[in-house]
Every structure is written in C-alpha cells, then in structure tokens.
Amino acid sequence: MAKAVVGARGATKHVARWVAILYVALLVAWPVALVFWNTFADGLQPVIETFTDPLVLNSLRLTAIAAAWSVVLNVLFGVTVSILLVRYEFPGKRLLNALVDLPLSVSPIVVGLSIVLVYSTTTGWFGEPLASAGIKVLFSTPAIVLATTFVAMPLVIRELVPVLQEVGTDQEQAARSLGANFPQTFRRITLPAIRWGLLYGVVLCLARSIGEFGAVKVVSGNLIGQTQTATLMVEQLYYDFDQEKAFAIASLLAVISIITIVTVSLLRSRAESRRDS
Known part of the structure; x- marks a missing residue:
C-alpha cells in the first residue's frame, strides 16, 4: 500500500x-x-540595416536615457523609502507602504494619463508654471523619464525591505554608539548589508524600464525621431509592414530581458551561497 x-x-x-x-x-x-x-530568417543583412538606421539608433538612445534616469531616481528614492519603512515608525506608514505598490496594480495607460493631467499646459497643476519657465515636460524626454520611473518604482523597494528586516539594527546601533553619524553608518554598515538586494532591484528596474510601453506612449506623443522609444518603434514598424526591423529590435529587447533573468539568478545563487557559508 x-x-x-x-x-x-x-x-x-x-x-x-x-x-x-x-x-x-x-x-x-x-x-x-x-x-x-x-x-534572422533572411540572414544578417536586415539586422545590420536595422541597427544602422538613424531612427532606430535614436529610439535606442532615448530608451537608454529613460532607463538610466529611472534606475538612478528609483535607487535614490527606493533606498530612502525602504529605510523609512523598516527603521522608523510614523503616522501614515501603512498608507505609504500601500502606495508603493500602486504602480504594480494600476494600468500603465492610467499612469500616462495621470502624468498628462498633472503636466498639461492647459489643465495641469504644474504644466502652465513649468511652461512659463521654459520647461517642457509632456511629449518630450522628461515625460518619458517620469512615466518610466513611476512604473518601475516598487521594484527596488520590494527587494530592499525584506533585506533590511533580515539584517536588523544591531550593527547600526553599535556603530552609532561608537560615535558614527548617519552617513558613516549607512556607508560602512547598511550599504554593504543591502548591496545584493539593491543590485537585484537595479537589474529588475532596468529591465522594466527598457520594456515600458503603455505609459510612455501616452506621455511621449510617439513622435518619430523625437520621442519614440524602442518599444514604440517596434509597434510602428510592425504595423507599417517593416517587420524585419520590428523583429530585430524586439530580439534585442528580448536578449536584454534574458540577460537580466540570468544575471538575477546568478546573483541570487551567489548571495545564498555566501549566506550559507
């Protein structure tokens, strides 16, 4: 039996x-x-032509700029908010913790529309004052950066919060008792302890930022050669029956995603082996 x-x-x-x-x-x-x-169905020549096209190169450059700014802003914001959520008690903590996950539950289209409403030069709260100061947000690079940063915001925080909880505060308190100030404690104690979680968050944030489509399409205006990112160009080329170029750009984005997955897996394995040892 x-x-x-x-x-x-x-x-x-x-x-x-x-x-x-x-x-x-x-x-x-x-x-x-x-x-x-x-x-690669027709050989390498179409791929070479794709990645020597100035419009394609411009879209890749814009995607890289938006992704880089997204990573920088989300690292700064993510580390600050993670420490705030784990190390301190304050009114509204639960609300802040819930709001952090908002980009994961709201459609990117809604995110893009929200940015349009806030920064519109006719109805937005900030649009008209910024336009008067000569700062253009919508249908330009700043709007793309804002949208990309927003959709990737939770990834760094959700990687860091459990790491900070696991690390605890014993070493930080010991450092402060020896006279270390906050910057010294963060640089010598906190940052080394959270480096793997921070690295996971950075990699995931980068992948999410590179692949963003919906929010960017709303706020960018999808202007060819100006505000068209790689994902937007894939859509435009596909529907314009220039599918060879569309597949080539999509393959590049897929390769980046695969590299991201492999990198995260290797980093997690290395971190676990160090923890076990």
Whole structure:
C-alpha cells in the first residue's frame, strides 16, 4: 500500500513537472523563439540595416536615457523609502507602504494619463508654471523619464525591505554608539548589508524600464525621431509592414530581458551561497 502511494505521488510530480514545462514553453519560450527566428530568417543583412538606421539608433538612445534616469531616481528614492519603512515608525506608514505598490496594480495607460493631467499646459497643476519657465515636460524626454520611473518604482523597494528586516539594527546601533553619524553608518554598515538586494532591484528596474510601453506612449506623443522609444518603434514598424526591423529590435529587447533573468539568478545563487557559508 505504501509503495503504491509513493508511486502515485511520484507519477503526479512527474506529470506536474511536464505540464509546467509545456505551459512555459508554449506561453513564453515558443513565442520568443519565433521572434528570433523571424529576425534572422533572411540572414544578417536586415539586422545590420536595422541597427544602422538613424531612427532606430535614436529610439535606442532615448530608451537608454529613460532607463538610466529611472534606475538612478528609483535607487535614490527606493533606498530612502525602504529605510523609512523598516527603521522608523510614523503616522501614515501603512498608507505609504500601500502606495508603493500602486504602480504594480494600476494600468500603465492610467499612469500616462495621470502624468498628462498633472503636466498639461492647459489643465495641469504644474504644466502652465513649468511652461512659463521654459520647461517642457509632456511629449518630450522628461515625460518619458517620469512615466518610466513611476512604473518601475516598487521594484527596488520590494527587494530592499525584506533585506533590511533580515539584517536588523544591531550593527547600526553599535556603530552609532561608537560615535558614527548617519552617513558613516549607512556607508560602512547598511550599504554593504543591502548591496545584493539593491543590485537585484537595479537589474529588475532596468529591465522594466527598457520594456515600458503603455505609459510612455501616452506621455511621449510617439513622435518619430523625437520621442519614440524602442518599444514604440517596434509597434510602428510592425504595423507599417517593416517587420524585419520590428523583429530585430524586439530580439534585442528580448536578449536584454534574458540577460537580466540570468544575471538575477546568478546573483541570487551567489548571495545564498555566501549566506550559507
């Protein structure tokens, strides 16, 4: 009887494993593989032509700028908010903790529309004063940076909060008792303790920022050669029947995502091995 139960459990586990593999293969691996297949179906020449096109290069440059600013702003904001949520008690803490997850639950289209309403030169709170000062936000790089930063905001925080909770405050209190001020304590104690979590958050934030589409499309105006990011260019090229270029850019974005996944996996394995040792 016991052998039969063990055999049934083993069979169930085997079937569940293959069902999971088939599910991931059909939903993720196969479509991504088709993108790569179509990219190189006619050889390397279309790929070379794609990445020597000035419009494509401009869209990649704009994507890199937006992603870089998103990472910098989210690291600064994420570290500050994470320390605030874990180390301090204050009125509205639960509300702030809930608001941090807002970009994960709200559609990027809604995010983009919100930025338009805030920074519109006709109805926005900040749009008209900024325009009077000669600062253009909507349909320009600042709006793209704002949208990209907003959608990627929770990723750094949600990586750092559990790390700070696990580390505790003993070493920080010991440093302060020895006369260290906050910058010294943060640089010598807190930052080394959270470096792996911070690195995970940076990598995930970068991947999320590079792949953003909905919010950026609303706030950028999708102006060709001016405010068109890589993801927006993929859509435009595909519907303009220039699919070879669309597949080439999509393949590049997919490669970046794959590198991100592998990097996070390696970093997690390394961090776990260091923790165990």
